[in-house]
Amino acid sequence: MAMIELKVNGLAYKTEVRLKSTLLEVLRERLGITSPKMGCNEGDCGACSVLLNGVFVRACITNALTCNGKEVITVEGLAQPGEIHPLQKTFVELGASQCGFCIPGMIIAGKDLLDQNPNPSREEVKRGISGNLCRCTGYQKIVDSIIAVSRQMDEKIS
Amino acid sequence: MTGRVIGKRVRRYDGMAHTTGESKFVDDVIVPGTLTIKVLRSPVHKGTIKNIDTSAAEASPGVASVITAADVPFNAWGVIPDQPVLAAESVRFKGEPIAAVAATDEDAALEGISRIRLDIDEEEPVFDPLEAMKPDAPKVRPEGNLFIFDGRPYRKVVFGDIEEGFRSADLIVESEYFHPAQEHAQIEPMVSLAVPDSSGRLTVYTVGQAPYWNLGMLSNILKMDPRDVRYEQWAGQTRNNWPINSSSGRIKMVGGTVGGAFGGKTDMHADHIPTVMALKIGRPCKWRWTREEDLKYSTYRGPWIIHFRDGVKKDGRIVAREIKAIREAGAYSSLNPYVTDKYCFLATGCYFIPNVRVRGYCVFTNKPPASSMRGFGITPSSVTTELQMDKIAETIGIDPWEIRFINAYRKGDQTPGRRVINSVALIEVMQALAEKAGVKLSDRLKAMTSSDRRK
Numbered sequence: 001m002a003m004i005e006l007k008v009n010g011l012a013y014k015t016e017v018r019l020k021s022t023l024l025e026v027l028r029e030r031l032g033i034t035s036p037k038m039g040c041n042e043g044d045c046g047a048c049s050v051l052l053n054g055v056f057v058r059a060c061i062t063n064a065l066t067c068n069g070k071e072v073i074t075v076e077g078l079a080q081p082g083e084i085h086p087l088q089k090t091f092v093e094l095g096a097s098q099c100g101f102c103i104p105g106m107i108i109a110g111k112d113l114l115d116q117n118p119n120p121s122r123e124e125v126k127r128g129i130s131g132n133l134c135r136c137t138g139y140q141k142i143v144d145s146i147i148a149v150s151r152q153m154d155e156k157i158s
Numbered sequence: 159m160t161g162r163v164i165g166k167r168v169r170r171y172d173g174m175a176h177t178t179g180e181s182k183f184v185d186d187v188i189v190p191g192t193l194t195i196k197v198l199r200s201p202v203h204k205g206t207i208k209n210i211d212t213s214a215a216e217a218s219p220g221v222a223s224v225i226t227a228a229d230v231p232f233n234a235w236g237v238i239p240d241q242p243v244l245a246a247e248s249v250r251f252k253g254e255p256i257a258a259v260a261a262t263d264e265d266a267a268l269e270g271i272s273r274i275r276l277d278i279d280e281e282e283p284v285f286d287p288l289e290a291m292k293p294d295a296p297k298v299r300p301e302g303n304l305f306i307f308d309g310r311p312y313r314k315v316v317f318g319d320i321e322e323g324f325r326s327a328d329l330i331v332e333s334e335y336f337h338p339a340q341e342h343a344q345i346e347p348m349v350s351l352a353v354p355d356s357s358g359r360l361t362v363y364t365v366g367q368a369p370y371w372n373l374g375m376l377s378n379i380l381k382m383d384p385r386d387v388r389y390e391q392w393a394g395q396t397r398n399n400w401p402i403n404s405s406s407g408r409i410k411m412v413g414g415t416v417g418g419a420f421g422g423k424t425d426m427h428a429d430h431i432p433t434v435m436a437l438k439i440g441r442p443c444k445w446r447w448t449r450e451e452d453l454k455y456s457t458y459r460g461p462w463i464i465h466f467r468d469g470v471k472k473d474g475r476i477v478a479r480e481i482k483a484i485r486e487a488g489a490y491s492s493l494n495p496y497v498t499d500k501y502c503f504l505a506t507g508c509y510f511i512p513n514v515r516v517r518g519y520c521v522f523t524n525k526p527p528a529s530s531m532r533g534f535g536i537t538p539s540s541v542t543t544e545l546q547m548d549k550i551a552e553t554i555g556i557d558p559w560e561i562r563f564i565n566a567y568r569k570g571d572q573t574p575g576r577r578v579i580n581s582v583a584l585i586e587v588m589q590a591l592a593e594k595a596g597v598k599l600s601d602r603l604k605a606m607t608s609s610d611r612r613k
Contacts, residue, residue, distance in 0.1 A: 100176025
């Protein structure tokens with residue numbers, strides 16, 4: 001066992017972890033932050049995606065000890081308290097969320113993509129979310145939502 | 159209602175909570191002190207359990223309890239109650255649960271599992287449904303490898319006069335189609351949490367698509383139904399009139415937030431073992447399947463072999479259809495008999511055929527149980543019927559659109575299950591489809607409507 005310090009969605013935590021604990025286990029079971037989901041626990045489905053110091057990672061294959069002193073963002077922390085991020089709003093408005101299990105990871109993938117490429121083509125969006133599996137929607141409306149948000153951001157800048 | 163909803167974009171009632179992470183799926187419910195369950199699954203496809211020694215597992219650090227079939231008050235579940243919670247003697251598929259360990263964490267539970275000594279005699283399995291149908295095949299179940307539908311080893315649907323239909327036909331178009339198995343692969347794996355309280359009541363958090371079926375099954379497994387249910391007469395019986403609608407005021411089901419299912423969660427995959435365990439030891443218990451367990455051992459759309467023999471007129475009318483359909487069920491009934499029924503009643507697809515004879519077999523093999531997936535038997539009907547329509551069109555040299563128009567259900571037609579069709583728009587749908595696809599239909603097809611009565 002070892003102690004690590006983590007900042008999650010703006011709050012500082014100190015928590016005890018085992019040498020083999022994953023970041024996903026710590027977020028869900030120690031800190032009660034359950035938006036990153038365990039879909040496969042082997043890095044394939046992307047349901048556990050989070051931002052670690054701004055970098056897109058799969059929490060289920062990220063060792064918790066290596067996260068000491070770092071900052072984690074999940075969908076709970078995308079917007080200021082009481083507000084929602086444009087991706088969250090647009091996913092609901094365009095019907096991109098069905099069962100919802102993949103959606104927190106999918107929104108993190110969308111956020112990561114738009115951070116790096118604010119004006120992606122449809123192909124680039126598809127490639128950007130290709131590590132995140134959704135079994136309900138067929139991806140169409142998810143891609144539509146991310147494109148719609150990129151256009152909104154565009155309008156705000158110009 | 160109309161003004162408010164139709165033609166308008168409607169938000170999902172739970173959509174916002176899904177995007178903000180506030181939705182609580184079963185695995186997101188975290189109750190302090192919850193023990194982790196792991197299950198010893200059968201290492202063989204078919205066998206007889208000689209002995210299970212759990213003493214070393216019980217002594218393993220962190221293990222709170224180990225349960226086997228002997229701990230289950232009534233060891234049968236299913237819409238047709240032929241599946242044990244934990245195998246008592248016979249094992250019918252590789253991966254069938256035999257014993258369960260509850261421990262302080264996953265590592266301790268897995269260590270406990272590894273210390274169970276299982277003495278099992280391996281027997282010859284059967285994997286091919288055609289082999290399983292032979293009289294001398296290894297028996298998946300003592301009563302035989304065919305599900306019995308109302309006294310027959312197949313579901314029989316007869317409509318019109320099949321012999322007369324074939325006599326009036328100009329030619330016969332015969333084919334055999336294989337429809338493979340398919341996994342639901344929903345993103346949320348099977349998981350269940352059972353939380354007992356001090357009065358012996360339980361709250362069960364389920365991923366089930368049919369929580370009240372599961373409530374009925376759990377009431378039966380725990381013999382909690384307040385009515386006088388004589389459970390023993392149902393055990394192992396492939397009968398479908400058992401008290402699935404049992405209930406118990408001592409069990410509260412919490413469900414409805416399901417991370418994808420597609421028919422894969424109509425069966426009670428995970429609720430029974432944590433419930434039995436939680437009640438035995440008085441602690442909350444969670445059983446979460448790994449993705450590998452989910453892919454290997456949860457239900458799936460069972461495969462089909464479907465043989466068509468169609469009597470056809472040169473003008474494109476199908477006047478007779480004889481079907482032999484074989485549904486592979488795996489080791490237990492699950493929803494396979496219902497799926498077979500539904501296939502048989504809809505074996506003509508969306509077309510009117512006046513003379514029909516269907517035999518649908520539901521065959522047990524030593525594989526994990528198949529079950530429902532999106533349509534309960536309609537998918538194999540649609541896929542194979544449409545392939546057959548193309549083949550008939552090609553055989554008699556007629557346009558594939560035309561043959562569908564000629565045979566499409568119209569108002570007043572009867573299905574092989576003797577439903578009279580009063581509301582149908584298939585011809586209109588195909589006309590709209592042709593227009594969108596840029597297909598030019600003949601004036602005759604353009605003038606047809608679903609309300610023209612068949613002569």
